[in-house]
Amino acid sequence: MATALAQATGLPTIHLDTLFHTPPGSDRPRAQVLANLDHATAAPAWIAEGNHGASLDLCATRAAQIIILRIGPWCGLARLIRRRLTQGTPLPLHLVRYVLSAHPKIEPHHLARLNALVSEPIEKFLDNKTALDHFLAIHGTDHPTPPGR
Numbered sequence: 001m002a003t004a005l006a007q008a009t010g011l012p013t014i015h016l017d018t019l020f021h022t023p024p025g026s027d028r029p030r031a032q033v034l035a036n037l038d039h040a041t042a043a044p045a046w047i048a049e050g051n052h053g054a055s056l057d058l059c060a061t062r063a064a065q066i067i068i069l070r071i072g073p074w075c076g077l078a079r080l081i082r083r084r085l086t087q088g089t090p091l092p093l094h095l096v097r098y099v100l101s102a103h104p105k106i107e108p109h110h111l112a113r114l115n116a117l118v119s120e121p122i123e124k125f126l127d128n129k130t131a132l133d134h135f136l137a138i139h140g141t142d143h144p145t146p147p148g149r
Helices: 002-009 016-020 030-040 053-062 073-087 093-117 129-139
Strands: 013-015 047-049
Touching: 002 013, 002 047, 002 129, 013 016, 016 030, 016 053, 030 053, 053 093, 073 093
Parallel strands: 013 047
Antiparallel strands: none
């Protein structure tokens, strides 16, 4: 859904998995990740896709608007499998377990952290492509300018 939103708005997408992990699935050095994320979020407008805890503070404080895209664990697993097949990289069992069990439990924690960082509570949630299409029909494809930019 983040890619569809980016295509509709013309905004660049920051794929957090790409920033945090190298193609074989190993983690990049944290300093490198945060420097890359700092550079990517310095743009006037963008869409961040992913849910890495280390990215929340920087993304939340630079975002003009936060919309939570809920894809669900089975859709998340399908996306993970598709990404790994495209990259030609193995699919570690711990990632499958994470997507199916831990990932749904993390959202309330991340939402609480995000709400602590922003001035107004996050109330926009999109659960599927139909909800995204409805959102775009109502709000158009214009994007707000982040405060202070």
